Amino acid sequence: MNWLRKDFPLVLTFLFGLVVMVSKFLNLAYFKLPDLTKTLDKWSQITFAFAILVGVINLSALHINYIRKRRAGYWYSVIAMATLVLYGTLGMAQGPKGAGALFIYSNVLIPIGSAIYALLGFYIVSAAYRSFHLRSLEATVLIVASVLLMLGQAPIGQVLWYDFPKLSNWIMTVPNSAGIRGIQLGAAIGAFAVSIRILLGLERSWFGSGGGQ
């Protein structure tokens, strides 16, 4: 059983990784090999559908437990479960684009999502208030760059000095782009190295092993 839990996933990972790599690199027509990536994509979608079920079971178990124990704020769990049942039933009865499911989607889900997203504006202000203190060289650079960028974007900047937009544009296209590309380069190579570690079964922490002491 230990083999099934520990080694079998590694073998599967290696095999499927190899199939995808071979499909990408080699001219499959030359070797008269079928392109298995589309089949694997279909398998992935099927397993994802089953994973949704696992997610719904976990979510339901959690909230039912809260309701049963009458935990503080359990009413939110009641609402969550009622919504899950209602939306699920409507979706299955009328289809995902049926009138009932669409009504909840457009009038509940979308406005709430937008409201949460709108919080970003307030949080930017509070984060900026806490961060923009001249307490270190890095913070100073951050503030100076931010002020210059704002002056470059706002009409008042152009009134103060005609070339503020040019300066702002230079900050964005030269030092900012250089930094971004450096980070992207490192991240891309890092992602690649992680992929190789996973393919070769060296990185095992993702199924619970390792992590040090």
Add this chain to the structure above:
Amino acid sequence: MQIFAKGMVGDFLWVLFLFICVYVMIRRAKAGQRIPEIRKIAGLDAIDEAIGRATEMGRPIHYSPGMSGFTGPTFAGLGVMPYVAKKAAMYDTKLIVTVRNMYVHTVSQEIVKQSYLEAGRPEAYTADDVRFVSDWQFSYTAAVLGIFQREKPAANIMIGHWMAESLVLAEAGAQAGAIQVAGTTNIFQIHFFVVTCDYTLIGEEIYAASAYLSKEPVLTGSVVAQDIAKIVVLATLVIGFIMASLGKSKALIDLIQK
């Protein structure tokens, strides 16, 4: 008819080179030969501090492996998870893991369960603490905001792929008084973490995390290989810059695009 797919010869050579680098460094590590050490990464050292603080305050730790499915950053986040889970189990500190993706949720449950087992405290594992919250980005965000408000975690660790919700979550964590360690490769979110979190893992640092924390020579060897690859890329950039300045970059571009 050619053996390689169109435009993939350069990519294949590059992959082959990386494989060789990783193989050589792992052989060296296994043979006990000297390999360079990973530099100090403050954000990863701070994880112990964050767990310690949560333990002292008797408040939970919140951990999230990010918003995406199984991508590189998610694997990086899942790589740190066993370390945090083991420490949480050892110190008897509650660990709340919130997940957006169903696949990742199943794997996260296994990781935490196994980590509690390896820490010798399987009875402390509670399945309800590894929570699939929602597949929707802002539903997930709203739910985690609620967790921050209700359960007041003393430590918030977020390593993975983050999008527009990064600032909302990190700022809410800061307002809840949590010590925060966050990491992502998404360049549009890193600055949000820099201004709101106590420690930020920038870009590739998240990929070195599991090797850094586990201190396994084999994993460290692969991180060294990654750095060698980076040096080669930088050298190629410099050569390309010189050749382009001389108007003779076509050969290099052809080789890369072949």
